[in-house]
Amino acid sequence: MSGSIVIAGLGPGADELITPEVQAALAAASDVVGYIPYVARIAERPGLTLHASDNRVEIDRAAHALNMASEGKNVVVVSSGDPGVFAMAAAVFEAVEHGPAHWRDLDIRVLPGITAMLAAAARAGAPLGHDFCAINLSDNLKPWALIEKRLRLAVEADFAMALYNPRSKSRPEGFEKALDILNDACSDDRPVIFARAVSTPEEAIRVVPLTGCAPELADMRTVVLVGASTTRLIARDGTPIVYTPRSVSS
């Protein structure tokens, strides 16, 4: 009896952004495991058991999934976006590294998905069209000083930036501090994109110059994209197009 574990990305929200590869894995699953709102996206059907769990229990969830796979089940662990970007893939491998040796012999696969920054960038234009970085602003699992250091170095490198998990009820102040750092280091008109719930009915895209950014524009369903020094706005009716040219002159 050989089970399997697939760590799959559901993309940002719309079904039309889920890859056929992930749909096939879900169709073959006996058990789906994940954070409550992501499991809620999976259609119930006979033969499929859904296991929804709360936030911040990622290692317990991973161990549960690995145990079920060891028992012969075909388990899919779901993340929104891409499972390898600030999501469940790293948590599953942390559990594997520190768990029983036989977990290493399981059939484990990661199936990529459309991560939030790519969906947001596509809606705004092409703000990540040149070199860029992705920083998780949550300090639940790393010291805030490291986040500040990375923000400063990212500005110095002139990367465009994708800021994940910018702000939550339990962390209302970090994003305000991040904006202060960016305001100190960047020109006033640096374009910032607040992309909320992209591809869902609640989608909202705002383009705001850095000096106009209020912390309240972001929540946990928002990814924030910060342009590089070269990022351009193209004015037109409605929201301007934001893009970062491919070229930097010497």
Next chain:
Amino acid sequence: MSGSIVIAGLGPGADELITPEVQAALAAASDVVGYIPYVARIAERPGLTLHASDNRVEIDRAAHALNMASEGKNVVVVSSGDPGVFAMAAAVFEAVEHGPAHWRDLDIRVLPGITAMLAAAARAGAPLGHDFCAINLSDNLKPWALIEKRLRLAVEADFAMALYNPRSKSRPEGFEKALDILNDACSDDRPVIFARAVSTPEEAIRVVPLTGCAPELADMRTVVLVGASTTRLIARDGTPIVYTPRSVSS
């Protein structure tokens, strides 16, 4: 007569990694425009005209697509991976910014795709599971000194890195210089992943410690992922799992 232009990502190679959204856009297209090997992935059908062009003519290709959309055609510009990551979306918006004013009023949409680094990371484990950056190593459109600066700052920030376009026949030396910089700044056992042609029949994944990296391991179909200082290997039969833990202790 209102045309449209869609800039769509075909993902890394396999059809099962193309989103349904992109498949629907291709099914509705009158004209598909792109670099020769990407257009070759599109099935011919009555009513569809394929326009394949060579590399390094991105702005001409974008103008051609915008002109056809202005004439009422439903044009899809195809990129591999994600169109917003070192691909055609930025080129199209460069053309729009500097082109005739009526191009700004066109129905222009960008449809995201699975970019190479996400597909490669999924195959290797979760090397981008913590903060990371993406750097295009081609110096066709930016000075080499800027690439070197970004590599050094990325090491200082302790980002995992995705290096796109590491090496081509016309640029054989840049990647060797990049490896020298990484070797100077990182520990010898820093894991490096060479992921070639992921999800195609030519797929090859190698995990090599930094000191064991030879420039010849990369070509233009390879994306190179460099771990952060915290990136871990999990030994098992075959290729080890590479992942970057979510946590950094203070």
